[in-house]
Amino acid sequence: MRLQIVAVGQKVPDWAQSAYADYAKRFPPELRVELKTVKTEARGSKTLETLLSAERSRLEAVIARGTRIVALDERGTALTTVALADKLQAWQREAQDVAIVIGGPDGLDPEFKRSAHERLRLSDMTLPHAMVRVLLIEQLYRAWSTTVNHPYHRE
8 A cells, every 4th residue: 555645735844844754754664655746726817716626637647546535624524543543554454545635725626525535634723734744644653653552652
């Protein structure tokens, strides 16, 4: 199983890139997390529908066919860390590649969200885009550590 984080937006502050890289390198060889980014659509005078559609096309172009798509969405399912660990184990058992998708400044295209296999909520609060990457990879690492009884996660 390949685990990917696919994000709209290619530039993040150095602190966010550093924090992301720190967690990414902690994963074991059998569960590497790969980051893929796509360009945010230039705003200009385009409609929101046009912007989101262009970003959706870019996302679909980098996600391989047959990949389980998990869209981060403020109206998605909220999970505890332990529930995320259970979900991670289920994905590993299924051996299907998984792409967790982070939208751009305007979110994700509604059709993209509807077609996703799952929608998860990372927080009830609005978070800076760069912070979402860091929080997501940290929670994935924490979930993995729970599945192997690593002392990182404490309840």
